[in-house]
Amino acid sequence: MTRIRAGRPEDVPAVLELLDDAVAWLVSLGRTDQWGTRPLSANPRRVALTEEQARDGELHLAVDGDLVVGVLGVGGATEYVPPAVEPELYVRLLVTRRAYAAKGVGSFLLDHARRLARERGVGLLRVDCFASEDRALVGYYERQGFTATDRFEVTLASGQVWQGQVLAQRLG
Ligand SMILES: CC(C)(COP(=O)(O)OP(=O)(O)OC[C@H]1O[C@@H](n2cnc3c(N)ncnc32)[C@H](O)[C@@H]1OP(=O)(O)O)[C@@H](O)C(=O)NCCC(=O)NCCS
Numbered sequence: 001m002t003r004i005r006a007g008r009p010e011d012v013p014a015v016l017e018l019l020d021d022a023v024a025w026l027v028s029l030g031r032t033d034q035w036g037t038r039p040l041s042a043n044p045r046r047v048a049l050t051e052e053q054a055r056d057g058e059l060h061l062a063v064d065g066d067l068v069v070g071v072l073g074v075g076g077a078t079e080y081v082p083p084a085v086e087p088e089l090y091v092r093l094l095v096t097r098r099a100y101a102a103k104g105v106g107s108f109l110l111d112h113a114r115r116l117a118r119e120r121g122v123g124l125l126r127v128d129c130f131a132s133e134d135r136a137l138v139g140y141y142e143r144q145g146f147t148a149t150d151r152f153e154v155t156l157a158s159g160q161v162w163q164g165q166v167l168a169q170r171l172g
Contacts, residue, residue, distance in 0.1 A: 002069060002105060006111050007059025012050050014068040015059065016041040018095050019050075033160070034130040034137075040116050060094070060112055062105050070096040072109040074116060081128055081166050083148050090106040091127035110144050114171055123171050128152070131165040139165045 007015065014138055019040040027037050040046045053059050053073050062070035073093030077083060091113055096105040117125050127146060129137040146167035154162040 007061045009054045022095050069164040070105040087122045088124040125169045128166045131163040138165050
């Protein structure tokens with residue numbers, strides 16, 4: 001039975017473990033352009049960001065008993081996307097445990113994001129994701145009720161140009 005609880009600083013290793021599993025899964029599919037090929041737990045910037053999100057109360061965990069099966073990170077928009085023209089909640093991180101794929105954990109966490117937004121009196125939920133040519137993730141968020149809005153590009157330190165897509169959902 002999955003429930004949601006607040007993420008705490010001591011949950012950071014479990015969050016990084018899910019991220020590492022996701023990278024390994026993406027690599028196994030040949031989808032190396034989204035999050036690269038190396039464990040994100042080996043990236044000091046990612047570790048520091050996760051610690052900061054946990055400290056700031058921005059992480060929300062789906063748990064099955066004691067097992068973390070999904071993570072939602074919320075906050076303000078990332079600096080590389082066009083700012084919203086109204087108050088919003090931004091999904092900064094969404095990842096689920098591979099063994100729990102296709103069980104609705106992602107939808108469950110996005111429902112929680114909508115709930116958080118409403119509690120904060122905010123009428124707009126946005127997210128961004130990797131815009132692969134086959135639009136796999138974009139399509140996932142569209143099926144979750146989001147509408148694709150702005151495209152953007154980020155030039156990574158490696159010189160690779162990362163293609164991104166912002167999606168938005170208006171909350172009633
Ligand atoms: C995206 C995610 C949170 C959705 O979780 P979920 O609601 O439990 O859904 P599932 O894991 O069953 O995935 C749903 C579909 O999206 C696809 N998908 C998920 N992440 C994908 C990705 N990064 N790239 C391409 N396809 C992806 C899955 O293969 C699945 O496709 P299918 O329905 O054809 O089998 C989860 O799949 C995940 O952690 N993905 C890897 C990390 C990631 O990309 N997070 C989003 C960053 S914006």
